[in-house]
Amino acid sequence: MKKHNFSAGPSILPQFTIEKTAEGIKDFAGSGLSVMEVSHRGKDFVAVMDEAQALFRELLNIPEDYSVLFLGGGASLQFCMIPYNLMSKKAAYLNTGAWSAKAIKEAKFFGEVVEVASSKDTVYNYIPKDFEVPADADYFHFTSNNTIYGTQIRKDFDLDIPVVCDMSSDIFSRKIDVSKYGIIYGGAQKNLAPAGVAFVIIKNDLVGKVDRAIPTMLNYQTHIDGGSMFNTPPVVPIFAALQTLKWLKANGGIEAMEKINEEKAALLYDEIDRNPVFKGTVLNKEDRSLMNVCFIMNDGYEALEKEFLEFATGKGMSAIKGHRSVGGFRASIYNAMPKSSIQALIDCMQEFEKKHA
Numbered sequence: 001m002k003k004h005n006f007s008a009g010p011s012i013l014p015q016f017t018i019e020k021t022a023e024g025i026k027d028f029a030g031s032g033l034s035v036m037e038v039s040h041r042g043k044d045f046v047a048v049m050d051e052a053q054a055l056f057r058e059l060l061n062i063p064e065d066y067s068v069l070f071l072g073g074g075a076s077l078q079f080c081m082i083p084y085n086l087m088s089k090k091a092a093y094l095n096t097g098a099w100s101a102k103a104i105k106e107a108k109f110f111g112e113v114v115e116v117a118s119s120k121d122t123v124y125n126y127i128p129k130d131f132e133v134p135a136d137a138d139y140f141h142f143t144s145n146n147t148i149y150g151t152q153i154r155k156d157f158d159l160d161i162p163v164v165c166d167m168s169s170d171i172f173s174r175k176i177d178v179s180k181y182g183i184i185y186g187g188a189q190k191n192l193a194p195a196g197v198a199f200v201i202i203k204n205d206l207v208g209k210v211d212r213a214i215p216t217m218l219n220y221q222t223h224i225d226g227g228s229m230f231n232t233p234p235v236v237p238i239f240a241a242l243q244t245l246k247w248l249k250a251n252g253g254i255e256a257m258e259k260i261n262e263e264k265a266a267l268l269y270d271e272i273d274r275n276p277v278f279k280g281t282v283l284n285k286e287d288r289s290l291m292n293v294c295f296i297m298n299d300g301y302e303a304l305e306k307e308f309l310e311f312a313t314g315k316g317m318s319a320i321k322g323h324r325s326v327g328g329f330r331a332s333i334y335n336a337m338p339k340s341s342i343q344a345l346i347d348c349m350q351e352f353e354k355k356h357a
C-alpha cells in the first residue's frame with residue numbers, strides 16, 4: 001500500500017533528494033568513497049558547500065552582504081545564538097506558538113524581552129495583528145510558520161530595526177524579500193534535508209555590535225569568516241540539502257513552488273470547510289498555514305476522532321495525528337508533498353463522511 005507521509009518533521013522530502021543522497025552515500029562524485037567518509041576540506045565536498053550556498057542565494061535572491069551558514073544544533077541553538085550575538089539591552093518577540101515561546105525563554109538569559117503580542121491564551125489559534133514593536137529594541141523576532149498550530153505569517157515586516165525570523169517550517173515554500181531581514185534561520189528537516197543541520201541567512205554587518213564575550217562556536221563571526229567550515233559541518237545533511245535545492249530549481253524555483261503550495265492547501269481547506277464531519281482549528285482563514293493543515297472533528301462528531309485516525313491510517317495516511325496540545329489532526333503538506341497524496345486524504349475524508357454524516 002502506498003504511504004502518504006503527512007509528518008510534521010522530519011518530514012517528506014523529494015524522491016530526487018532521497019535517491020541522489022543514497023547514491024552519494026554509496027559513491028560520492030565517482031570517487032569510490034562515501035560522502036560520509038571523505039574530508040570536508042577535500043575539493044569534492046568544498047564544491048558541495050559552494051553550490052549549496054550559491055543555490056540558496058539564487059533561489060531566495062539573497063543580497064551580496066549576507067552570508068549563508070549551515071550549522072549544527074538545529075533551530076533550537078539559534079534561539080540562544082541570536083540574542084547572544086545581537087542583544088545589547090532588549091529585544092522584541094512576537095509569541096505565536098511553542099517555538100516562539102522557546103526562543104523567548106532563551107532570549108531572557110541575555111536581557112529584557114518585550115513580548116509585543118501573544119495568542120497563547122487561545123492555544124495559539126490566531127496571529128495577533130495589532131501590536132507595536134519598540135523602536136529601541138535591538139531586533140524583532142517572529143516565527144513565520146507555526147508548525148504545531150497551523151498558522152502562518154506570509155508577509156515581510158518593514159521595520160527600522162533588524163527583523164529575525166524562524167522559517168523552519170516554511171523556508172522555500174513562498175516568496176520572501178530577504179533584504180527586509182537581519183537573520184532568517186531554521187532547522188532543515190522540513191523543506192530541505194534530513195535533520196542535523198540548521199540554515200542561517202545573516203546580514204554580515206549585524207554581528208560584532210554587542211559588548212559581551214561570545215564563545216567561539218556560538219559567535220556568528222566565526223562561521224561567517226570560516227565560510228561555514230570553521231569546524232566539520234554536518235556533511236550528509238548538507239549534501240542532501242544540495243539535492244533538494246537542485247530539485248527546487250529544476251521545478252521552477254520558489255515562484256512555482258508557492259503557486260503549487262497555494263493550490264494544494266486550498267484543496268484541503270476547501271474540503272475541511274465543506275465536509276460536515278470536520279472543522280479547521282485556526283480562527284481566521286487568512287492565518288491558515290499552507291504547510292501544516294490542522295483540523296478536528298466538527299461539533300457532534302467528536303466521538304469519532306479515534307475511528308477516523310484508524311480509518312485514514314489504514315488507507316496509508318501516515319502521521320496525521322495532531323500535536324498533543326491541539327488534538328485532532330494535522331496534515332503537513334510541505335513542498336515535496338504531491339497533490340495526489342492530498343487527494344488521497346480528501347478521498348478518505350469523503351468516504352468517512354458517507355459512512356457517518
Ligand code: PMP
Pocket residue numbers: 009073074075076077099143145146147148166167168169186187188
Ligand atoms: N521552530 C519551528 C517553527 C519548528 O517547527 C521547530 C521544529 N519542529 C523548531 C523551531 C525546532 O527545530 P530543531 O528541532 O531543529 O531545533
